[in-house]
Amino acid sequence: MTSPTRTPAHPCQGCGASVAFAPGTALLRCPYCGLEQRIAAPAVAIREHSYDAFLSAKPRVQALARNRFSCPGCGARTESDALSRACQFCGTPLVADLANDSQIAPEAVLPFALDRGGARQALRGWVKTRWFAPNRLKTVTEAETMKSTYLPHWTFDAQTASDYTGQRGEHYYVTTTHTDANGNKQTRRERRTRWYPASGQVRRGFDDVLVGATGQVPGERLKALQPWPLEQALPFDARYVAGHHSLRYDTEPQAGLEQAKQVMAEVIQGDCRRDIGGDVQRVHTVDTHYSQVTFKLVLLPVWIGSYLFGGKTYQVLINGANGEVQGDRPYSAVKIAMAVLAALAVVATIGCWIYLENRA
Template sequence: MTDPRGVASQTYPCGGCGARLEFAPGSTAMRCPYCGFQQEIHAVDRQVREIAYADLAVLPRKPVGTIGAYVFQCPRCAARTETNETATLCQFCGTPLVIDDAATGQIVPEAVLPFLLDRAAVREAMRGWTSSRWFAPSALKKVSEMESTKSTYVPHWTYDSQTVSQYRGQRGEYYWVTESYTDGDGNRQTRRVRRIRWRSAQGTVSRAFDDVLVPGSFVLPVKHVDELAPWPLLEAVPYQPQFLSGHSALRYDVEPEAGFEEAKNRMAPVINDDCRRDIGGDEQRVGSVNTQHHDVTFKLMLLPIWVATYVYAGRNWQILINGRTGEVQGQRPWSRTKIALAVILGILLVAAVAYLLYLRDVL
């Protein structure tokens, strides 16, 4: 249920005209969108820390399912905005609103990766992306303006873990045998055939994982969010709410315990590859892997994503742009004509090669 009293929020008045300051992408300052007044965001005297996973039980937080919508009261026009975001804009006057850390009911972010790309850079990334879609309709390249763009900080959990894995499997080694066969002319021939000799294998491998990323929100398609990687996580700074001013920020709806289970799933293929290398031989089979996690730490980090929507053929299409690197992922239309032409050209190419091989054999 929504708290009718609303939540405490923070805004940053402009020292020049009294409007509200917004974080300027690509800088370390907040800037007034009206008079251009700029205020530096001073670095805090602390480091981004990793939290021991064992300390989760004592952290002050509410279960995700019990947190209702937040209600912001705008300090400028007194309007009330109901939202599930921890940073937003007043729906009436556009004043930036950032929730007070103590009012979220959730774990406070430890780090933030500030936006580097501004709206102009996003438009360039969009144009580059549309022009490189080979099987998209040609008209898509003419789409230069987006229906909407929203700079959004998306919560991610990061996990560190020291792993020790015991495995059982099989090691395969090639050997060759000679076998006889009858060819198409009825003649007896011999040929060398490769076989595999399998032997049981077992062992132990270890690996240290650092900053395994797990999206903490389902609001955006997880597949496309994952495809925005890699992220320059070393450029992240200790969290300060000033970096959120003028932008949106999602709250997490994935508990850190569930995030760790997903992190284990993301570690598993890497551990499996380690097991295969340890088995050695020419081929490997991994039957079972038992992994123990030690010295597990985690943190909540906000990553910058531009959420853009463009209109094509009467339909809205959503794309996501990495707010640091400009990597673009998302939805796109397909041209049936171009795909059909590509298939036809492929068939003609195969037929041409087959005909040339036929002529070579005949001549």
């Protein structure tokens, strides 16, 4: 009995196998026969979605429904929280059908610019600059595992109006007199500050405030990969994630907006200080009103890898757009001790020089 013919989601026009997006190009490439197919330029624009309209819509199911995949290569049926992945049995690239997904669909994707070779080169450059790492770390030229992964992020736009209260400090100088240890009177100028009450309002528009939408990667590590060239993002097309792993979001827009507001608050604090003026400022209260809030889900490219050193596994993340590397690394106790001794030697030398100068 012959098995039924299965058609891949993105079949190769040459051999019929599943094709994958080739980083740094606008092509789908067959891993078997090498035939390339160009991805047509997007016919739609990236849209921003009203946050108020999202809140007023029908309540969303909180539990994350798993995507069901039916492999066109071997026929295996599997479930996963990912949007795209490779079949665990035959390696065929799989992409979820988002038409009936209960989650918000990605609006944009920033395609991979770095291929596996570029990620390796970025890792080698990063390793060479780890000054306090053991010398043997420089022999690590490639991560043991290196997976191209699209990570979900929210972007938020908003118009803000912030009423603040605070104080403006203006410096002035006075001359004071004191008696030194030898009984001689000495004068010196001292800086002092007069404080005046201040209040006002500042306004600012925010565009594409970025926050991570997955808890599977530490938030601080994701922030360290910024900035991202979001202006190069394209309307979401499943062909750009074909052959690459893609995570679904597990941070809802409500929680994402609260994180975005924290980012905005730091900028607004600076606006308040500039509006207060003077030499120094104190900001006591800030009451911000948000309007015209919009958001979208965007997938950003990250090479996620790990390497084994000294019997311990270390994780690294590589920005798939510009090669920025963030990760864990070992430290050399010998190098750190030598650096401390060198610093102490410099301090001792300066101390001796000052002592000799005072005795001369």
